[in-house]
Structure formats: C-alpha cells, structure tokens
Amino acid sequence: MTKNNKPYQFSFAIIALIFMLGLIMEFLFAETRINLEFPINLYVLIAFVNILFFSYYFLRENKIVKWLSSVPAAVAAISLFAALSLIMGFVPQEETGTGFYNITSSWMYLFSLLFLLLVLGMVTMKRLIPFRLKNVGFLLNHVGLWIALACGSLGASDVISLKMPLNEGEVSWKAYNTKGEVFELPVAIKLNDFSMELYPAKIVLVNKQDSKIVGKGKKYDFVSSEPGKNGSLSNYQIDVIEALEDAVYFEGVFREVHHPGSAPAAKISVTGEGFDSSVTGWISSGSYNQMAMNLDLGNGFFVGMTDPEPAKFASDVFVYTKDGKTETAIIEVNKPYSINHWKIYQSSYNEQMGKWSTESVVELVRDRWLPWVYIGIYLMLAGAIVIFWKGAKR
Amino acid sequence: MNWDLFPTLVLIIATLWIVAIPLFLIKKTLPKTVAAASMGAGIAVLAFFIVDLWLKLDRPPMRTLGETRLWYSFFLSFIGFITYLRWKHAWVPVYTIALSLVFLAINYFRPETHEKELMPALQSVWFVPHVIVYMISYALLAVASLVAARDLLIIVFRRKPADSLRLADNFVYLGFAFLTMGLLFGALWAKEAWGHYWTFDPKETWALITWLMYLIYMHIRYNRPKQIRWGQWFLAFAFLILLICWFGVNYLAVAQNSVHTYSG
Numbered sequence: 051m052t053k054n055n056k057p058y059q060f061s062f063a064i065i066a067l068i069f070m071l072g073l074i075m076e077f078l079f080a081e082t083r084i085n086l087e088f089p090i091n092l093y094v095l096i097a098f099v100n101i102l103f104f105s106y107y108f109l110r111e112n113k114i115v116k117w118l119s120s121v122p123a124a125v126a127a128i129s130l131f132a133a134l135s136l137i138m139g140f141v142p143q144e145e146t147g148t149g150f151y152n153i154t155s156s157w158m159y160l161f162s163l164l165f166l167l168l169v170l171g172m173v174t175m176k177r178l179i180p181f182r183l184k185n186v187g188f189l190l191n192h193v194g195l196w197i198a199l200a201c202g203s204l205g206a207s208d209v210i211s212l213k214m215p216l217n218e219g220e221v222s223w224k225a226y227n228t229k230g231e232v233f234e235l236p237v238a239i240k241l242n243d244f245s246m247e248l249y250p251a252k253i254v255l256v257n258k259q260d261s262k263i264v265g266k267g268k269k270y271d272f273v274s275s276e277p278g279k280n281g282s283l284s285n286y287q288i289d290v291i292e293a294l295e296d297a298v299y300f301e302g303v304f305r306e307v308h309h310p311g312s313a314p315a316a317k318i319s320v321t322g323e324g325f326d327s328s329v330t331g332w333i334s335s336g337s338y339n340q341m342a343m344n345l346d347l348g349n350g351f352f353v354g355m356t357d358p359e360p361a362k363f364a365s366d367v368f369v370y371t372k373d374g375k376t377e378t379a380i381i382e383v384n385k386p387y388s389i390n391h392w393k394i395y396q397s398s399y400n401e402q403m404g405k406w407s408t409e410s411v412v413e414l415v416r417d418r419w420l421p422w423v424y425i426g427i428y429l430m431l432a433g434a435i436v437i438f439w440k441g442a443k444r
Numbered sequence: 445m446n447w448d449l450f451p452t453l454v455l456i457i458a459t460l461w462i463v464a465i466p467l468f469l470i471k472k473t474l475p476k477t478v479a480a481a482s483m484g485a486g487i488a489v490l491a492f493f494i495v496d497l498w499l500k501l502d503r504p505p506m507r508t509l510g511e512t513r514l515w516y517s518f519f520l521s522f523i524g525f526i527t528y529l530r531w532k533h534a535w536v537p538v539y540t541i542a543l544s545l546v547f548l549a550i551n552y553f554r555p556e557t558h559e560k561e562l563m564p565a566l567q568s569v570w571f572v573p574h575v576i577v578y579m580i581s582y583a584l585l586a587v588a589s590l591v592a593a594r595d596l597l598i599i600v601f602r603r604k605p606a607d608s609l610r611l612a613d614n615f616v617y618l619g620f621a622f623l624t625m626g627l628l629f630g631a632l633w634a635k636e637a638w639g640h641y642w643t644f645d646p647k648e649t650w651a652l653i654t655w656l657m658y659l660i661y662m663h664i665r666y667n668r669p670k671q672i673r674w675g676q677w678f679l680a681f682a683f684l685i686l687l688i689c690w691f692g693v694n695y696l697a698v699a700q701n702s703v704h705t706y707s708g
Contacts, residue, residue, distance in 0.1 A: 121667035125660055132656040138649045139688075142698045154644060202642065211639060362564050383564035384637050395639045415639040423641065427628050434628075438621035442613035 057117075061126035068165055069130060072158030080148040083155055088418065091204040098167070098200070106175035119172035127169040130162045145228075163203055170196050187436030190429050198426025205419025212415075213397060216241035216365065218408040225414055235414065236372045237389060243366040246405040248358040251275040251314040251335050253290070255283035256344070256354050264351070275316045275355060286322035288353065293317075297334065299343070304332055310406040313337035314358055324349060338402050357404070365396055365410040381412055392416050446500040453493045454552050460486035461521070461541045468534045476534060480525070483537055487521050490548075494518060503562045506575040509691050510551050515576070517544040519583035523615075527587070533611070539590045570633030578626035584619030585658070585686055588612045592679035599676075607672050612679055613665060620658050627651055646698045650689035657682045 086094055109115045117123055138153045145152070153159050174192045177185045212225035212233055223238035252272035255264040264284050265271040273281040273288045280289045297304035297315035304315035315334035321327075329347065335355040336342030344354040364382040369389055371377075379387040379394070386395045393415045400407035417423075460482045467479035494514055497505045505511040524540025527533060591612040598606040630651070631641040642648060661678050664671075693699050 121663055125663050125667075128656055128660050128663070132653060132660065135649055135653045135656065138644060138698075139646065139653055139693075140696065140698065142700070143644065209640070360564060361562075362567065384568040386636060386639070393639065413639055417640075420635075420641075424632075427631060427641075430624060431628055434621045434624040437617055437624070440617075442610070442617040 057120060057122035058125070061117075061120075061122040062129070064123075065126045065130040065162075065165070068161050069133075069158055072156065072161040075157035075161075076149055079157070084160065085207045086204060088208050091207065095200060095204055098171070102168075102171040102175055106172060106179065110176075115172065118169055119176040123169045124173055127162075127166045131166050134159055134162055163199070167196065167200055170199075187433055187440060190433030190436060192433075194426045194429030194431075194433055196426070198423050198430065201419045201422035201426060205417065205423070208418055210416045211413065214239060214412050214414060216244075216367070216410045216412060218242070218244060221370070235392075237392060237414075238370040239394070239412065240368040240370070241365055241410055242368065244363070244399060244407055244410040245366065246363040246399070246407070247361045248295070248314070248405055249361050250293070251316075251358040252356045253283075253288055253316065253318060253333065254354060254356060255286065256352050258350050258352060263356075272356070275314060283353070284351075286320050286347070286353075289319045289321075289328075291317045291319060291330070299332075299334065299340065304334060310403075311337050311339040313340050313342075314355065315343070316355065318345065318353065320345065320347065320353060337404065337406070360405075363396065363399060363405075365412060367412075369394070391418070446497055449493060449496065451552065453489055454548050457486040457489050457548065458545060460489070461545060465538050465541060468528075468538050479534075480528060480537070483521065483525055483528075483541065487518065487525060490514070490518050490521070504572050504575070506571065507562060507566060509694075512575065512579060512690075513547045513551050515579040516583055517547045519580050520544045520547075520586060523583050523587055531611070535594070536587065536591070539594070540587060543586060543590065565637050568633055568637060570629055570636070574626060574629040574633055577622045577629065581619045581622035581626055582686060582690060584615045584622065586683060588615035588619060589679050589683035591615065592676040595672075595676045596680060599673075609665075609672055609675050609679075612675075616658060616661065616679070620655075620662065623655055623658065627655055646693055646696065646702045647689070649698075650685075650693045654682075654686050654689045657685050 105112075105115055106119070134153050137150050141150050141153075143152055143154075149156060170192060174189065174196060177188050177192070210227075212227055212235070214222055214225040214235075216222050216239060218241050221238050221240040223235050225233050225235055227233065253275050254272050256262065257264055263271065271283070273279055273283065273290065275290060275293045277290060277293045279293075280287065282288065293314070293316040294304055294306045295314055296306060296308045296312040298307040298309060298312045299315070304317075313334050313336050315332055317330070317332050319328040319330040321329075329345065331345040332343055333345050333353060333355045334340070334343040335357050342354065344352040346352045362382060364380050364385075366380050367378070369375075369377045369379055369387070371390055377389065379389075381387045381394055381396045383396050386393045388394075395413040395415065397411045397413040399411065400409045403409075464479040464482040464486070467475040467482070470476065494505060497511075497514075505514065520540050521537075521544040524537040524544075527536040527540075589612075591608045595606040595608050598604055630648070634643070634648075635641040661675065661682060664678075665675055688696075693702070
C-alpha cells in the first residue's frame, strides 16, 4: 500500500468492494448458507480472537493492521452495517427470502459483520495493550459490543425455539419448530389450568349501514362496561345500569353464571336526540357459543359491545424433567419459567374460545450463548454510564 | 375523563412559555430570570398533568404515541431549562419551548384513542425505564439537532461563521448514553416477553439505524474535530432518522408485522 492521504475515501472504497463481493456471492450462492453449530462456532470464535490477538501483537506496525484499527475503517465498517440495516428498514424481510428480502441470511450481511468484528476487535486490541485506566469507558463499550455481536451472531444457529401445544389435564412432551418438525423434549409439561383475566368490555355506537364503530380513532369513543359508568357516544348519553362479567342469557335477561361460553353483558340506558325518554336494554359481546346482543336505536344506529381484551393470561402447569424432578409453575406473558437451561414462555391459546380456552401454547427456548450475550450487554450498559458521566470531554 | 384537563392545561402552559420567549431574548438579567420562572412554571403544570394522567389511567402513560409525546415535551423543555441554568444560553430554552409546543399542539389538535388497557406484553418492569430513557434520549438529541440547525441558519442567511458543535456534542454524548440504555433495556425486555433479545423487528431495525447514525457521528467528530460543516448537516439530518424510528416506522410497509404497532 502506498501512503494513505485520503483514509476515508480509501476505507469507503474497501467497504464498497466488500459489499460488491457479497452481492456477487449472493447472486451465485443464494441457496448456500453458512450455519455453524456448536461446537464449530465456538472454535471459530476462539480462532477469531487468536487471530486478532496475534496479528495485533506481532504485526501492529503492519499497514493493514494499522488501517484496520483506525477510525476511518471503523466509520466505514459501521456505515456498511448501517446501510444493510437501512435496506431492512425499507424492504419487508421474509424468512425464506434471499438477497435484499432476507438481509440477515445474506452474504453481504455475513461479510459486513465479519469486517465489523475485525475492525472492532483490532481497535479494541489497540486500547487493550497496554492497558490504561483512562481507557476503561472505551473498552467497556467496544468489548461489550464485540462480545454481544460475536456471540449473538455465531450463536444464532444454536438457538432452539419450539412451540408446544398443551391441553388441560394432559401431559405433553412433543414440540414443533417453525417448519412443523416434531421434537421430543427432555421436559414434559402438564397443563392444569389455563386462565385469563379480561378488561371490561367496551360499549360502542355502531352505524348499521357499514357496521363501523362511530368515532373510532378519536377521543372518548367508548364507555367502559362497568357498573355506574356513563359517558357520551356521539350525541347519545349512555348509562351503565348493570354490568356482568360472565353472563348467560335466558328468559329475556342476562344472569351472572360462571360457565364456559358465558360472556360479558350490560344493562344500559340511552338518552339523546330524537328520544322522548331513554331507551333501556341489554347488550352483550357474545362468545363462541352465545349470540352477541345489541340495542337497536331504530335510526340506523345500534349500541353494541366489543369483545373484551385480555388483561393477563397464564398457564398453571406441572413440569417434569428426565432426572425425576416435578415442579409447579405459572407461566405468564413477560414471566417465563426457567428449567434446565430452557425458558418456557406463554405463547398463545384458543382465541375463539378466549377466556374459556382449555388449550394453551407455550414456547420453549434454549440459547446456550445467552449468558455471553448478556455479559456483552451489561458491559455496554456500564459503558453507557461512563459516557453519561464523562460526556463529550476529551 | 382522563384527558379532560388537557386542553385547559395546554393553554396555560402555552401562555407561560410564550410569555417567556421574548423575555429570554432581552439582553438583561431580570427579564431572563422572569422568563426562566415562567418556563419552569409551565414545566411544572405539564408534570402535574402527566402525574394526574398516570393516576387516572392506573398504568404508566407511555403506551400510545400521544402519551409518549407528553413525556417528550416534558423532557425537551426540562433539558432546555436546565441548559439555561447551567450554561446561560438563552436561545436553547427558546428553541426547546418552540419544539415542545409543537408536540403538545399535535396532541391538542389530533387527539387519539386514549385507551385504558395495557396488553399483557407491555406489563413488565422494563416498560417504564425503556420508554423514559428513550424519551430523555430523543429530547437530548433533538436539542443537539436544534443547535446544529441554528448554526446552519446563521451560516446560510446571515453569511457569518457559526460553530456551536462543541455544545451540540454535550447533548449528543448524553443522548447517546440514554439511547444505548433504551436499546439494551429493550433487548433485555424482549427476551422476557418474546423469547429472543433481537429479532430485527422493524422498530428494532430503525432503533439500530438511529444508534448507528450517532455512532458514526461521534467517531468522525473524534477523528476530525476541526471539520465542522459536515457535522452540522449530519446532526440536522440524523434527527429525521430518529423521527422515522419514533413514529414514521408505523407508516412504512415493513411495519405491518411489527410487534411495536400497538403504540399507534
């Protein structure tokens, strides 16, 4: 290499080359994907770290090594990664796609990532050897990002994510991946109970002509179905006289019955223009085995109730492991359950049956690289605090 | 209802702040002090409304874009206020008041559905820290962009040199620290809620792009501290990326399957 007077132009020329090379590879070998599974990805990681270490230790006067640990190379490496992210930001990504439709599986992304890890690694070595206390903030940020990025990407092929459908009272040990392949797991799960709490249903005004809720998208477009609540929908005043959470309709009225298929219902009165006195009646959102009920205002509008939305849902389960352990657990959204390196998440349920669903789907995830990614994340968080502390001072 | 107080309070805030603007621009101490007091009172009223809304909703008011705009207006004006107290740049609070009022005006003229419900995926200890640090970050980075944009206006219209990038850098570094925290809190939360810390969901992708933009800025600034002009343009432009990430992403075709679309 000759003396480099225009380091930014040079660095951007290199990433342009890397990008072109990636595009050519993508064009020729779109079907070939590198998938390194454990332990090969671990060997690759160790080799990578060693290459960084030795090339910096012995070749630090080499021009290539010097350039790789320079700011212009870093800016170029980040820019290439940002450019690929921008493509992802505009082109909808497809799991089975190629090229721009599936950036993270593409050769461009692989090359960009390797170049970023190389540059980030080299620049880290530069500040790591010899170690100085004033470089701590720099090292936390750069080492943290390197670890999170390297372990997250190399470990991606080791992430196992499976869905397991459960039925109340039954034991299950089979789970499925996204391709529908069956896996037998070292844990078995029995669903004791699936439970759901609901928010109060919403009382809304509906135009009969197009069956659309009046005023949707604006303020105050519903009245909550709770006893004593009132509010206005368009030109009508709604008063909730009675509100039932689980109601069954018979003999002209709704009664509170906690029974599968029961649905929320409310007795309301409506006053407004065109009525001499108020109109009173029952409305209900209905359920999978009960009709919805609306209150017809007789002028092209009716008052109805929307399906109540879930406030929380959870699976009460027994978890059996191969070594003979039995544990009870409640698996809830945002509260996964951990056992033997697996995390079990509440995923879905029979939506048609809603709160009366006796089915629950849990997701089992295992990621052996997770602790390393977390170490990277925590280092970066510590680094962010250092940035906050030191600010832009140089 | 929960937002009933809003129109009245916004008018009070707007009055207090608009009174403050000319006072800030008088080159004497007393009017400036009055201006700062008036601005502070407006911020206190806004804080009162947010607390009141939080109590009435029974959940943190951070879910809809309308609610996040409240926080943003609050932090933006608050940062302008602190900047004045700390560095005595009177034009910074003036700009932050103006921008803050724009966001309050959007809520005033375009009220959205202000639902009470919080879907299960949002019920997490990460919810409040994730949103708060993001709003602080966005506010700081907006001030950085305002500083840079002001430089550009002076250069273009008054044909005078202007260089406030060192001031802008203070906001960029602070904003970037919060941006990093917001991004990483989001990743830690995602692991608990959806089983993976990073899935290149459209909102995640745009958050990453925003983060990378400021990362590029900081690296070039570090490397070429004497070159100013590109940095002024870059900061002004980076704010557009930030806005796409914050709400523009909801309008992009890629966002159809985003796990973040509830925030609409």
